[in-house]
Amino acid sequence: MNLRSLPATLLVLMALFATSCSKGTVYEEHVTLFKTGDRQEWAAKSLNDQGWNKYLATVEDGRVFWSRTKIDILKSPESLHPYGLQLEVYGEYEVFWDGVLIGKNGNPGQEAKLAPEGKLWATFSIPEHLTAEGEHVLAIRASLYYFPDHAGIWSLDIDHYDDLLTDRLIETSYMHIFAGAFLIISFYFLFLFMNNKNEYPTLIFSICCFLVFSLVLTVFSEYYFPIHYRYHVIRLQIISLFLLGISFLIPFYFSIQFPYPRLRLLLTLYAGVLIFIFFIKHHAFDFRAVGMVLSMWCFSFGVVSYGAYKKVRGARLVLVTLLLSMVIFMASGFVISLYTGLGLILIGMLYLLSLNIKAQRLAYENSLVQSTRLRLELLKKNIQPHFLLNTLTSLIDWVEESPKKGVLFIEALAKEFDLFNQIEDQTLIPVAQEIELCRTHLEIMEYRKEMRYYWEEEGIDPQQKIPPAILHTLLENGITHSLPREDNSIKFKLVYESDGKCKCYTFLTFAAGVRPGAGNKAEGTGLKYIRARLTESYHSRWDFTSKATPDGWENKIKVYC
């Protein structure tokens, strides 16, 4: 599945959602007036409410108060299509329309005694005969025990009752599809992370997606999930926390992808700014949300701009998505731009991850090629013409001159071939096997070079493993580049030392000196082979040095645990 196409689909859905919510209104709302007390006649349409207040101060003790709002219906409903009334009002209340009770939300005046009842967002049907074109009165008899300073109608909508019920659900369903997509992406990348625990950007991206999913679900559940008004603050706190998490993680993710100087310090400062915004106006939720999201945008923009300036792959495209989200913010305000913007930014992050995954795949393919190449190199050691044909030429000579020695020579050669055969497709072999290979090689070279070769070892743990043929390569170099001592011999010594932190092999050559010019070839194919093998098995946890000593040559291979 091509994950890049998924967010694109989401965008289209969001665009659909944005266009589906525009319709002409059927009413006009006038100022709401308040009065404390409880008289049933206050519901009447014809009541003279001149003594009522435009504002209501704190209502103590959950006492009952009334509010009256004049509403002009601009157009009568079609027959059998009654209007409905949708309210967001804090408190428990009864709703009167032109003096007629049309609905009840909890038990006004009895909140202290009874359990919380009712919901923050409620929809009521208005009888058809009361919605003729003209002036009407909406009266609410309410009490506000839990948030005494939140009296009033926070949102009001009049439309066809059916549409009131379904429109928001349709909107919610779009947003839930949007959220669901991020849930799936979140899981997908969480699993990717669980399979490769070093890939922290994958984890951060997964958490971001999950937070966006949770945010959308929490925000849009209000239309179908009844919440009593006393729990509303908790819900807003949760939303703020999600936003806080998103606002920190997105710039954090970009900081990992586009590293810049003083990264830790700047990130800590940024986290400080976010926490400051989070606590400065504890109950101003909208202020907090806008503040945190704008900070996130600014910090991310800075980080991604730096990445683009440094020409990091993918930075430019992410910069474009950031700019686009700002354009949407300017054009459409906070709510729409929050979700489209988050969608866009997450697409940018996803794009970066896909670049990472591609880079990793290429690196993996390269490592496969490298392993194959090393295997071939090992195979070639025994069939390369210089070794094989020189050996055969010497062999012919031995056979002609001393057939018995010739047979021994052939046996040594056969043994070396056999050993190479055994280690050919391995990346690590027991050091005992490697030493046997070296000894056999020296036997062959004694026949060829007519020289004495001595082999000594110290502290060897035969069970330890090393990459194949690296000591053999050092031995070959030692034979090729060393001048024999006075008694026409060269001695090799392998020393193994190990402490808790590292294992060290020291390969010493004792000779009369190094042949002129040998030092220049320090980075010959042999040493390249050794380095490549060490990298293959130990990544960067190794060290290799090679230098001349008064006695000959010293090679040190260190492997860190």
Added chain:
Amino acid sequence: MNILIVEDEARIARRIERMAQDTFGNELDSLKHADSLPEALEFIKNNPLDLLLLDLNLNGDNGFDILGTAVSESFHTIIISAHKDQAIPAFEYGVLDFVPKPFNRERLEQAFNRAIAKEKTGTHHVKLLAIKKRGRIQLIRIEDLLYCKGAGAYTELHLADGTKELHDKSLEKLEQLLLHSFERIHKSYLVKMSEVTEIMVKPGSKYIAELKNGENIPIGRTKYKDLRGKWV
């Protein structure tokens, strides 16, 4: 006969030595074995030599580093190497023979015979001649060479641009190397036959070969018959 063997494998060097002794017998004046390039170069500089037997891979050094120097000298060079893929470039440099390892007595003797000019079956095309000029080795392309003129132990190389260069090899030795396109038309001249436009007979039974650039080269009386058989 003075021979230098450059070979880092003691056993193989001894084999070559033995075979050289068997082939040349009493004609052998000296036989030296060097197992590294610096040692070989030092020896070439200070000793008279008739034949160089060279391995192309010495202790990890590339024998081609010495080849340019070797082929510009007066003696012949025979390569004895495991790297058959280097045979063609070696021939282009102007070595007398390339003996691949592993070799047997017959093959090495054949190479020795070439060196003492018992055999003249050159099959490979020399493309370059190395000459020493102001202490450096300069490579001359055979296609730029018109003819060679013997000058004692040396040879004058006459080139297409009208210049002359001196080569340390004798005319006889160059004749062995340039067998495929050059003809010895006179005891002192070796001429590229594709350059000859006309063979003229001058009064007094003098034979002259005219080259494309108008130069006239004398043809030896005894060579004329061979030439007519081959070319006319």
